[in-house]
Structure formats: structure tokens, C-alpha cells
Amino acid sequence: MLTGRFSSDDASIVAALIELGVQVIDPCSSGIFRLNKTLKPGLDFLTDFSYYYFRKDTFLLFNPSSCSELLSILQLLRASGLRYVIRGNGHSLNASSIPGPEDILISLTEIRDLDISNLSKGFIDAGAGSTMNEINSSLSKLGYTLPVSPDGSDLGSPTLGGFLQAGGICSSSYKYGGFWNHIISITAITDLLDLVNFCSSDPIFPRLFGTRHNSYIITNARLKVISRDESTSVDTRPINKPIPHYSSSRSPIWFNFHCDNDQSNMVVKTITSVCSELRPFWQLYDIYSYPVNNNLFIPPNIFTSNVSSFVRVGAWGCPINRSTHVLEYISKKFASISNICTGAIAANAINFRHYPIRSFAASSRMNSIIRLIRSVLLYS
Ligand SMILES: Cc1cc2nc3c(=O)[nH]c(=O)nc-3n(C[C@H](O)[C@H](O)[C@H](O)COP(=O)(O)OP(=O)(O)OC[C@H]3O[C@@H](n4cnc5c(N)ncnc54)[C@H](O)[C@@H]3O)c2cc1C
Numbered sequence: 001m002l003t004g005r006f007s008s009d010d011a012s013i014v015a016a017l018i019e020l021g022v023q024v025i026d027p028c029s030s031g032i033f034r035l036n037k038t039l040k041p042g043l044d045f046l047t048d049f050s051y052y053y054f055r056k057d058t059f060l061l062f063n064p065s066s067c068s069e070l071l072s073i074l075q076l077l078r079a080s081g082l083r084y085v086i087r088g089n090g091h092s093l094n095a096s097s098i099p100g101p102e103d104i105l106i107s108l109t110e111i112r113d114l115d116i117s118n119l120s121k122g123f124i125d126a127g128a129g130s131t132m133n134e135i136n137s138s139l140s141k142l143g144y145t146l147p148v149s150p151d152g153s154d155l156g157s158p159t160l161g162g163f164l165q166a167g168g169i170c171s172s173s174y175k176y177g178g179f180w181n182h183i184i185s186i187t188a189i190t191d192l193l194d195l196v197n198f199c200s201s202d203p204i205f206p207r208l209f210g211t212r213h214n215s216y217i218i219t220n221a222r223l224k225v226i227s228r229d230e231s232t233s234v235d236t237r238p239i240n241k242p243i244p245h246y247s248s249s250r251s252p253i254w255f256n257f258h259c260d261n262d263q264s265n266m267v268v269k270t271i272t273s274v275c276s277e278l279r280p281f282w283q284l285y286d287i288y289s290y291p292v293n294n295n296l297f298i299p300p301n302i303f304t305s306n307v308s309s310f311v312r313v314g315a316w317g318c319p320i321n322r323s324t325h326v327l328e329y330i331s332k333k334f335a336s337i338s339n340i341c342t343g344a345i346a347a348n349a350i351n352f353r354h355y356p357i358r359s360f361a362a363s364s365r366m367n368s369i370i371r372l373i374r375s376v377l378l379y380s
Contacts, residue, residue: 088162128161
């Protein structure tokens with residue numbers, strides 16, 4: 001059956017992919033709804049929190065429920081020259097969780113074991129696919145919490161892996177610093193396909209945060225917890241205004257900049273003036289600025305200066321629409337601010353320089369593989 005217009009190499013890859021349990025995901029299918037589950041309801045294509053980048057054709061998905069399953073597919077993909085993209089809950093806005101032409105999507109949401117048996121010792125262990133909300137809700141019942149968690153949790157929640165990899169700063173960071181300060185160890189698959197446990201004293205540890213290139217796939221982490229009494233004594237609202245009511249047609253975007261303490265006033269002023277120029281194109285919700293203090297170290301991919309504190313300055317609001325023209329204009333205006341900050345980064349923001357393409361689609365080789373998998377599944 002695995003012959004005809006397919007190369008024998010691809011035929012054996014297909015057999016191995018089927019054996020591992022790779023799924024074919026069509027637009028409008030329940031698979032799409034599950035992947036978008038913390039985004040706005042009813043979308044019939046794969047997207048992320050930008051609602052701008054998308055994948056409207058059929059693609060392949062692998063949903064491992066253990067590290068060994070994850071390692072098996074990575075070994076196969078490495079040997080076959082196919083690529084992959086890791087997805088948590090798609091809460092980033094920059095297309096980094098959407099598969100490209102030769103990519104299989106690997107969703108980590110099923111690697112979600114939660115071990116709270118060491119709470120009294122001040123730590124827990126969690127799988128990368130657990131959401132930050134579900135970790136906090138389990139802890140909260142027992143009087144504990146994570147010191148740093150995403151703001152805006154009522155809009156759904158990133159996974160632990162996604163928050164470690166591409167987040168980690170929130171309004172309580174003025175007291176607790178970044179999430180990285182509260183991680184005892186991280187288990188990750190390296191680009192040599194080894195499963196390694198990195199503890200916080202390991203020289204490579206700071207490089208596990210904010211890498212953006214899937215060079216480390218985080219599978220588990222050991223996290224410090226604090227008592228809820230301690231956390232409620234923290235004024236967590238340097239972000240000035242309450243989060244506005246979420247409306248699916250008017251979901252917000254934001255731009256964050258990291259700068260030295262003495263630059264923050266200037267960056268706030270520049271953002272204010274950019275926002276007033278942008279008034280016809282976006283409705284500003286708030287401009288915020290808060291120090292990220294008390295860091296044991298600062299991951300070099302988050303902020304490049306050799307300091308223990310920096311300031312996050314940012315703005316969030318709602319574009320009048322999500323056309324390329326409007327988003328490109330807003331994004332370019334904010335990108336120009338990067339030039340005035342040390343170590344500025346538009347974390348998770350829509351980023352046209354990294355992802356100039358809006359719509360992703362399978363390559364012809366990937367389409368052949370998908371067709372072959374479909375025909376084998378149909379006749380088996
Ligand atoms: C409403 C809202 C509020 C937010 N608030 C905050 C906030 O207060 N502070 C903050 O710092 N961020 C915040 N964010 C941003 C969010 O934390 C990050 O975008 C986070 O990366 C999303 O996690 P995710 O699981 O959805 O990852 P995805 O969006 O699916 O993926 C993001 C990136 O991480 C990679 N990735 C995901 N999981 C893993 C893994 N296990 N191993 C290796 N790489 C992985 C993906 O390949 C991709 O490159 C917010 C986002 C939203 C939508």
C-alpha cells in the first residue's frame with residue numbers, strides 16, 4: 001500500500017508516525033477546537049492569541065502524554081528531516097506556536113502530572129502542560145500559591161512550559177522578580193535529544209528561559225511555593241487599571257519593553273506619545289511600568305544588562321481591526337521604541353520581523369505525507 005507517487009523513505013516515515021499515534025487535524029474539526037480551547041470560542045482554524053497568524057489547512061498533530069513518547073517522535077522527526085513546533089496553550093501572539101510548512105505540531109498539554117506531596121517542604125513538581133491556573137487553583141485550596149503568575153488569568157491560562165519559556169513577569173514581580181527566581185529545577189529535552197534535569201546552580205540554567213527557538217523542550221519543573229497569606233499582603237497592582245471586560249471580537253494586544261531603571265520615565269513618555277499618534281488605530285487600555293526586582297539572576301534572553309533589577313514598561317490596548325495594515329502600523333510604531341531602550345524586547349508581541357507571513361500552509365512534501373497517512377488510516 002505504501003508505494004506509488006511516494007518515496008519509500010516517506011512511506012516508512014508515515015508508518016512510524018502512524019504507529020506513534022500522530023493525528024491528522026482538519027480545519028473545522030474538534031481537534032482545532034481543542035487546540036484553541038483557551039482562545040475565543042468557535043474558531044475553525046488554528047491561531048494564537050494574536051488572532052492574526054493562522055493555519056487554515058490540514059496539519060499533523062502529536063499529543064504526547066509522557067516524556068518517552070515525546071522523545072520517540074523527536075527522534076523520528078530528526079531522522080526524517082521533518083520539523084516540529086511546540087505549543088502550550090497558544091497564548092503568545094507571535095506565531096511561535098503555529099506549525100510552518102514542514103512542521104508537525106507537538107502539543108504538550110497532556111504532560112500535566114502535578115505532584116504536591118512536598119508542599120510542606122515549600123515546593124511542588126509539575127508537568128509542562130499543566131496550566132498556571134490549574135496549578136494555582138490546586139495550591140490555593142491548601143493555602144499556597146505561586147509567587148509569580150500571569151496577569152489576566154480570567155482570559156484563560158498559559159501552560160507552565162509556555163510561561164517558563166516565553167513569559168515569567170507579572171505585576172507581583174516588583175516584589176518577587178521573575179518566575180525564574182522561584183524554579184528549583186527544570187527537566188528539558190536538549191537539541192541533542194537528551195532528557196536532562198537542570199538545577200538552578202547549573203551554568204546553563206539562565207539560558208532555559210526565553211529561548212524562542214525550541215532548543216530546550218521543557219517537560220517538567222520543580223517550583224517554589226509561598227503561603228497565600230504572604231501573597232495577599234503584596235500590592236499586585238502596579239498595573240493601574242482593572243483588566244477591561246474581555247470581548248472576543250475586541251481582544252487586546254500588548255507591547256512590553258525592558259529597560260534600565262534610569263530609562264523608564266523616558267520610555268513611558270515615548271510610549272505615551274506613540275499611543276497618542278496611534279489613537280485612530282487602537283484603543284489604549286493602559287500604559288504600565290513596574291520594576292522587576294530582587295532577581296537572583298536575569299536570563300540573558302529576557303534582559304541583557306548585568307544587573308539584578310530592570311523595569312518592564314508596556315502598553316496594551318485593542319486595535320480597531322486586525323488587518324495587516326493596522327497591525328503592521330501599530331507594530332512598527334512600537335518597534336521603533338526598541339531603539340531607545342537597553343535590552344528592549346517586545347516579548348510575545350506580534351512580530352512581523354520574525355514572522356512576515358500571516359498564513360501558514362503545508363509544503364508539498366508534507367501534503368503528500370498527510371495524504372498518505374489519511375489513506376492508510378482510512379483503509380486500516
Ligand atoms: C491574557 C494573557 C495574559 C498574559 N499575561 C502575562 C503576564 O502577566 N506575564 C507574562 O510574562 N506573560 C503573560 N502572557 C504571555 C504568556 O504568558 C506567554 O505568551 C506564554 O508563553 C504563553 O504560554 P502558552 O502555554 O500559551 O505557550 P504558547 O503560546 O503555546 O507558546 C509560546 C512559546 O513557548 C514555546 N513553548 C511552549 N511550551 C513549551 C515547552 N514546554 N518547552 C519549550 N518551549 C515551549 C512555544 O514553542 C512558543 O515558542 C499573557 C498572555 C495572555 C494571552
